[in-house]
Amino acid sequence: MTALYRAIGLMSGTSMDGIDLALIKTDGEQVVERIVAGSQNYSDAFRARLKQGLVDARGMVQRDERVGVLGQLEHDLTLLHAIAVQDFLFANGLSADDVDVIGFHGQTVLHRPDDALTVQIGDGALLAQETGIDVVYDMRAEDMRHSGQGAPLIPAYHAALAHNLEQQPDMPVVFVNIGGISNLTYVDDAGGLAAFDSGPGNMLIDQWMELHGQGSFDAGGALALRGTLNSELAAHYLSNAFFTGNQRRSLDRGDFAVPSIGVVSLEDGARTLAYVAAASILQSASHLPQKPRSYVVSGGGRKNAAIMAELTALAQAEGAVVIDADTAGLDGDSMEAEAWGYLAVRSLKGLPLTYPSTTGCDGPVSGGVLVKA
Numbered sequence: 001m002t003a004l005y006r007a008i009g010l011m012s013g014t015s016m017d018g019i020d021l022a023l024i025k026t027d028g029e030q031v032v033e034r035i036v037a038g039s040q041n042y043s044d045a046f047r048a049r050l051k052q053g054l055v056d057a058r059g060m061v062q063r064d065e066r067v068g069v070l071g072q073l074e075h076d077l078t079l080l081h082a083i084a085v086q087d088f089l090f091a092n093g094l095s096a097d098d099v100d101v102i103g104f105h106g107q108t109v110l111h112r113p114d115d116a117l118t119v120q121i122g123d124g125a126l127l128a129q130e131t132g133i134d135v136v137y138d139m140r141a142e143d144m145r146h147s148g149q150g151a152p153l154i155p156a157y158h159a160a161l162a163h164n165l166e167q168q169p170d171m172p173v174v175f176v177n178i179g180g181i182s183n184l185t186y187v188d189d190a191g192g193l194a195a196f197d198s199g200p201g202n203m204l205i206d207q208w209m210e211l212h213g214q215g216s217f218d219a220g221g222a223l224a225l226r227g228t229l230n231s232e233l234a235a236h237y238l239s240n241a242f243f244t245g246n247q248r249r250s251l252d253r254g255d256f257a258v259p260s261i262g263v264v265s266l267e268d269g270a271r272t273l274a275y276v277a278a279a280s281i282l283q284s285a286s287h288l289p290q291k292p293r294s295y296v297v298s299g300g301g302r303k304n305a306a307i308m309a310e311l312t313a314l315a316q317a318e319g320a321v322v323i324d325a326d327t328a329g330l331d332g333d334s335m336e337a338e339a340w341g342y343l344a345v346r347s348l349k350g351l352p353l354t355y356p357s358t359t360g361c362d363g364p365v366s367g368g369v370l371v372k373a
């Protein structure tokens with residue numbers, strides 16, 4: 001029997017709403033036992049600092065330079081992750097000795113695949129020192145050194161999950177993660193794997209709400225459900241070169257801009273952006289090797305009823321069903337965190353994190369930097 005590792009994955013995603021944590025037990029291959037998960041929200045003040053970090057990062061040319069607020073931000077972000085791990089261990093009656101490795105994503109502050117530049121702030125050495133647990137971090141860079149997009153990385157985990165589901169979905173299955181940005185992974189019966197970012201997820205909706213002083217997201221999609229689709233605005237987004245081009249590329253938060261205030265009403269904007277989130281998934285799925293029969297949806301966007309209604313209708317028209325990840329026996333909130341734990345173990349074992357079919361890299365690529373505690 002191959003060795004099983006206990007791994008904590010830590011994800012701070014493009015929505016910048018907080019840190020997701022998950023503890024799994026895995027061999028980094030087919031065996032995945034999901035143990036417990038949690039999350040820690042950022043304060044509004046810290047979220048504002050992260051947003052300033054994105055602004056300052058725009059001037060970066062080298063991935064290790066830390067201009068403007070970025071140096072202090074990286075330090076403080078890492079300490080917040082360390083506290084989150086300590087709280088998580090305490091809440092679950094665990095200690096550092098119960099964990100073999102942490103997979104630390106950090107916060108993406110810049111992602112420019114065309115310039116082979118992707119920057120995740122997060123100090124792996126400081127996290128290892130603070131937690132007393134070995135840390136694997138910086139898992140995107142090696143892929144880019146091998147001509148990959150540096151994202152998405154979760155497909156290797158989706159592939160392992162596809163064969164571990166309590167309720168087997170009709171194949172081919174597509175795992176969709178609707179976070180700030182959405183991405184999808186296609187798995188078929190023959191072991192085929194394909195993946196790419198599929199478009200804006202919640203990030204435009206979140207920005208639209210913030211622009212109107214309506215909080216940071218459309219809870220339940222309630223506002224969107226009161227609005228109507230503005231076809232012209234939807235067409236503006238869906239005619240973006242990202243969708244019309246033949247080559248799949250990964251996305252940065254800055255690749256799509258929120259509509260200006262007044263272009264449409266608050267409700268119609270929320271509805272239209274929810275439609276765009278759903279339609280972009282189907283539009284991107286048209287580049288897959290075969291038509292999917294089922295979509296398994298994770299990420300915060302699955303809690304927006306307008307996105308889910310649009311996605312269900314669009315998928316149905318293509319002969320596919322949409323299943324919430326939780327219904328499939330998974331945890332739709334913590335899948336990315338689980339993936340980062342899984343990828344950390346693959347990194348320890350020198351196994352590939354990415355493939356030509358997932359990021360466009362020039363061959364299977366491992367990656368990540370290990371810091372021993």
Ligand SMILES: Nc1ncnc2c1ncn2[C@@H]1O[C@H](COP(=O)(O)OP(=O)(O)OP(=O)(O)O)[C@@H](O)[C@H]1O
Nearest residue numbers: 013014015179180181202217219220299300301303
């Ligand atoms: N109850 C809810 N109703 C509607 N939308 C929600 C709800 N809860 C979360 N969301 C949306 O989900 C987002 C967070 O999703 P998630 O945590 O999956 O994103 P992320 O991991 O930060 O992003 P990414 O996957 O792009 O890295 C929030 O910003 C919000 O837009």
Ligand SMILES: CC(=O)N[C@H]1[C@@H]2OC[C@@H](O2)[C@@H](O)[C@@H]1O[C@H](C)C(=O)O
Nearest residue numbers: 014108111151152153154181183336
């Ligand atoms: C550069 C970066 O952080 N990309 C994220 C982002 O958020 C969603 C999408 O864009 C995806 O490509 C990726 O995260 C997921 C977890 C991934 O790498 O699989």
